[in-house]
Amino acid sequence: MVTKTLRAPYDGIVMAAPVTIPYVRYSVESAQWWIGQAIRELVTQAGIKVSDIDGLCVSSFTMGPDSGVGLTQHFGLCVRWLDTIPLGGASAIAALRRAARAVQAHDADIVACVAGDANHVDSFRLTLENFSRFNQDAVYPYGAGGANSSFALIARNYMRTYGVTREDLGKIAVSQRANALRNPHALMKSPLTMEQYLAARPISDPIHLFDCVMPCAGAEAFLVMRDDTAKSLGLPAAKLLSTIERYNAFAEDPMQVRGGWAMDIDELYAMAGVKPDDLDVVQTYDDYPVIVMMQFEDLGFCRKGEGADFVRQHDLTIGGDFPHNVSGGQLSVGQAGAAGAYLGLVEGLRQVLGTAGPTQVKDAKLALASGFGMINYDRGLASGAAIFAGPSR
Amino acid sequence: MIEPIKPPGRKNPLLRTRLPTAPPRPRSRKSHGFTRAAAEGRFMLQCCEACGTFCYPAREACPSCLSSGLAFVDAPRRGTLLSETTARVPSDVYFRERAPWRAGLIKMDCGPIIIAHLHADCVETAAVLMSFQLDKSGQAVAFARPEGETPNMADDRQWRELTADPKFRRVLVTNGRSVVGQEAAMALKAAGAKTVFVGIAEPWRPFPGESALRGHEGIEIVALDAADEKSVNDLAADIGGKVDILVNTTEYVRAGGLLDRRGTSVMRDEIDQAYLGFVNLAQGFGPAMRMRGADGVNNAAAWVNVLSVYALANWPAFGAYSASQAACLSLSHCLRAELRPGGVKVVNLFTGPVDNEWFQTVPPPKVAPRAVASAIVSALKNGLEDVYVGDVAEEIRQRLAANPKALERELDR
Numbered sequence: 001m002v003t004k005t006l007r008a009p010y011d012g013i014v015m016a017a018p019v020t021i022p023y024v025r026y027s028v029e030s031a032q033w034w035i036g037q038a039i040r041e042l043v044t045q046a047g048i049k050v051s052d053i054d055g056l057c058v059s060s061f062t063m064g065p066d067s068g069v070g071l072t073q074h075f076g077l078c079v080r081w082l083d084t085i086p087l088g089g090a091s092a093i094a095a096l097r098r099a100a101r102a103v104q105a106h107d108a109d110i111v112a113c114v115a116g117d118a119n120h121v122d123s124f125r126l127t128l129e130n131f132s133r134f135n136q137d138a139v140y141p142y143g144a145g146g147a148n149s150s151f152a153l154i155a156r157n158y159m160r161t162y163g164v165t166r167e168d169l170g171k172i173a174v175s176q177r178a179n180a181l182r183n184p185h186a187l188m189k190s191p192l193t194m195e196q197y198l199a200a201r202p203i204s205d206p207i208h209l210f211d212c213v214m215p216c217a218g219a220e221a222f223l224v225m226r227d228d229t230a231k232s233l234g235l236p237a238a239k240l241l242s243t244i245e246r247y248n249a250f251a252e253d254p255m256q257v258r259g260g261w262a263m264d265i266d267e268l269y270a271m272a273g274v275k276p277d278d279l280d281v282v283q284t285y286d287d288y289p290v291i292v293m294m295q296f297e298d299l300g301f302c303r304k305g306e307g308a309d310f311v312r313q314h315d316l317t318i319g320g321d322f323p324h325n326v327s328g329g330q331l332s333v334g335q336a337g338a339a340g341a342y343l344g345l346v347e348g349l350r351q352v353l354g355t356a357g358p359t360q361v362k363d364a365k366l367a368l369a370s371g372f373g374m375i376n377y378d379r380g381l382a383s384g385a386a387i388f389a390g391p392s393r
Numbered sequence: 394m395i396e397p398i399k400p401p402g403r404k405n406p407l408l409r410t411r412l413p414t415a416p417p418r419p420r421s422r423k424s425h426g427f428t429r430a431a432a433e434g435r436f437m438l439q440c441c442e443a444c445g446t447f448c449y450p451a452r453e454a455c456p457s458c459l460s461s462g463l464a465f466v467d468a469p470r471r472g473t474l475l476s477e478t479t480a481r482v483p484s485d486v487y488f489r490e491r492a493p494w495r496a497g498l499i500k501m502d503c504g505p506i507i508i509a510h511l512h513a514d515c516v517e518t519a520a521v522l523m524s525f526q527l528d529k530s531g532q533a534v535a536f537a538r539p540e541g542e543t544p545n546m547a548d549d550r551q552w553r554e555l556t557a558d559p560k561f562r563r564v565l566v567t568n569g570r571s572v573v574g575q576e577a578a579m580a581l582k583a584a585g586a587k588t589v590f591v592g593i594a595e596p597w598r599p600f601p602g603e604s605a606l607r608g609h610e611g612i613e614i615v616a617l618d619a620a621d622e623k624s625v626n627d628l629a630a631d632i633g634g635k636v637d638i639l640v641n642t643t644e645y646v647r648a649g650g651l652l653d654r655r656g657t658s659v660m661r662d663e664i665d666q667a668y669l670g671f672v673n674l675a676q677g678f679g680p681a682m683r684m685r686g687a688d689g690v691n692n693a694a695a696w697v698n699v700l701s702v703y704a705l706a707n708w709p710a711f712g713a714y715s716a717s718q719a720a721c722l723s724l725s726h727c728l729r730a731e732l733r734p735g736g737v738k739v740v741n742l743f744t745g746p747v748d749n750e751w752f753q754t755v756p757p758p759k760v761a762p763r764a765v766a767s768a769i770v771s772a773l774k775n776g777l778e779d780v781y782v783g784d785v786a787e788e789i790r791q792r793l794a795a796n797p798k799a800l801e802r803e804l805d806r
Binding site: 128142254378 | 421451478481492528
């Protein structure tokens with residue numbers, strides 16, 4: 001019997017310099033261009049030299065045939081720690097976890113975590129075709145609906161099992177659009193009403209247009225370092241309190257009604273020493289509203305099956321009693337490939353640093369960001385979450 | 394409930410013919426275990442030889458015990474439809490022009506989860522029966538249908554896309570002088586074919602069974618000698634654009650092998666009739682069929698070869714004939730590849746000795762021509778690719794799979 005031991009706490013590990021390179025729907029630029037711009041912006045914002053970065057962690061669906069190593073030469077980086085993370089919507093949490101332990105062990109001092117993706121006119125279809133072996137063998141040939149169809153199967157079963165209506169899911173999308181209207185970089189710029197949400201055209205029943213993210217090009221990034229490094233640079237930074245990640249959880253469930261968070265949630269809050277109620281901002285992974293609702297349950301804000309009630313009883317907007325996906329999330333800002341994994345975390349970082357500008361939640365000190373992804377076959381396999389606190393807490 | 398499909402009207406020659414497109418083709422090598430199952434109409438899954446776990450999709454190691462001993466075995470077909478969706482705006486051209494397209498997630502009674510194309514009468518939370526079918530890319534796909542019969546079941550749009558049902562289609566049977574050809578023509582007509590053209594070389598020469606063919610509504614006798622290139626091209630020029638299913642019943646059987654024959658004249662005839670006849674038919678009719686693979690309800694759908702099972706293993710008593718059949722089998726694989734862009738299936742029937750004059754001295758069991766005819770219809774209705782007709786053919790299949798060398802020695806007696 002293998003005994004499980006307690007994880008070492010994150011000791012003075014911080015995140016700084018939240019960077020978003022504003023998204024565009026289609027761009028002729030390559031993933032390398034987007035990633036390069038994000039690193040440039042990291043350096044500018046942190047007031048450091050490129051040579052100060054001694055660790056790099058990248059995620060991208062479209063940077064092939066490069067991996068992280070090619071990028072070091074491309075961008076003139078000489079790092080002593082390098083990782084390439086192809087984990088889709090869980091990439092940001094995974095990158096943060098790897099980087100945090102690297103700087104904690106002094107394998108590196110400043111790790112740049114970056115995700116960026118191109119979106120050429122045919123990129124999205126090619127990504128769908130080549131997603132995974134199980135997808136190629138046993139999903140894509142069945143109507144080629146891509147993620148929309150895979151999540152439609154999950155959504156339909158979830159809605160039927162727990163009595164969730166389209167209005168319940170619509171409230172999530174409508175609230176996020178209201179938040180996005182304050183974010184100048186959101187691709188969606190017009191208000192969304194519940195009537196419009198309900199009247200939208202079906203894409204893959206029960207998924208309708210406003211349940212879907214818009215694929216786009218863009219990049220997101222942040223730095224991970226020890227707090228002594230941040231102090232010496234005079235950099236405002238957020239303290240990492242706890243993280244979890246999990247793959248292929250609950251394989252025995254015939255259909256996915258919960259993600260891996262549900263396995264690790266106690267550890268997440270215990271390690272951070274906080275309760276769900278303490279959080280000021282929650283940034284879930286919102287590839288589809290149904291996955292958001294699942295996270296409300298699995299991240300401990302309510303019990304399984306109570307997600308719809310939770311949504312009905314809370315105001316999810318910036319000024320509401322449960323500020324959620326406050327920059328508009330992927331549903332309203334756009335999904336820039338792997339950068340979509342970073343969007344919530346990077347915005348959460350801005351929130352606790354108090355630099356979010358028009359989307360700032362008043363007095364936000366403590367935030368949770370989560371990730372989810374990789375429908376390899378019939379369910380999302382990857383999940384993760386992180387809790388972090390601003391300097392004022 | 395399915396509305397019966399309506400007979401297609403006359404084609405407007407001024408309108409553009411819709412070109413065939415194909416569903417996604419890439420598969421892992423392991424996944425072709427399902428291709429083999431689908432070709433023969435079997436439902437096979439990988440089953441772990443170490444712990445008995447059934448799994449899906451195709452794997453290299455058992456998800457329960459990591460054994461690599463995952464054999465494809467016949468598996469129970471029953472499962473429950475847990476959830477479904479209708480893709481309305483797929484990113485792939487083939488599905489986009491066929492949308493809305495319905496697929497679902499099935500929990501098999503034997504364990505695995507399978508995503509499958511759905512028959513329209515499948516109902517969520519109810520039982521379904523699963524099969525593997527070959528799609529227009531020639532690749533295996535899972536298909537779920539209701540457990541019981543439902544009205545007009547075979548007219549389901551998604552099912553018809555995976556099969557080559559003769560209903561409303563126009564068929565050319567290439568040799569109506571043989572009893573197999575005559576029985577095939579009757580059976581295809583009875584299965585709902587709009588017209589069955591029956592090829593007869595030198596039709597002014599009378600032949601047994603002629604009056605039954607001539608008197609049959611929807612059966613048309615046409616002049617065709619497959620071994621004669623000009624004859625084939627003349628007929629193709631006449632009806633090539635309206636042959637939706639071609640059934641190659643060319644038959645040229647002579648006993649004997651190699652050493653007891655003098656010269657090459659008999660073998661040359663066997664090659665002329667069977668092999669070059671096939672070549673002429675393919676060149677005459679293949680291009681138009683490939684072009685018409687998506688041409689509405691009566692699109693070009695299938696090419697059927699009636700072959701001897703001794704195409705797979707030489708039977709020295711009919712050794713030269715066996716070789717001519719092996720040549721045809723090899724050529725059929727070439728034809729299959731070349732018709733694939735049109736989504737036209739190539740179906741091979743492997744028969745044991747047929748109960749006709751040419752196998753007069755061969756002891757039973759022999760295959761009744763009518764059994765060959767009904768196997769043709771059944772293969773088309775079920776979208777099969779490799780069909781073994783009769784007890785001898787089935788036995789050869791099994792012995793070949795078990796030990797080809799044993800079969801070789803034992804056929805030599």
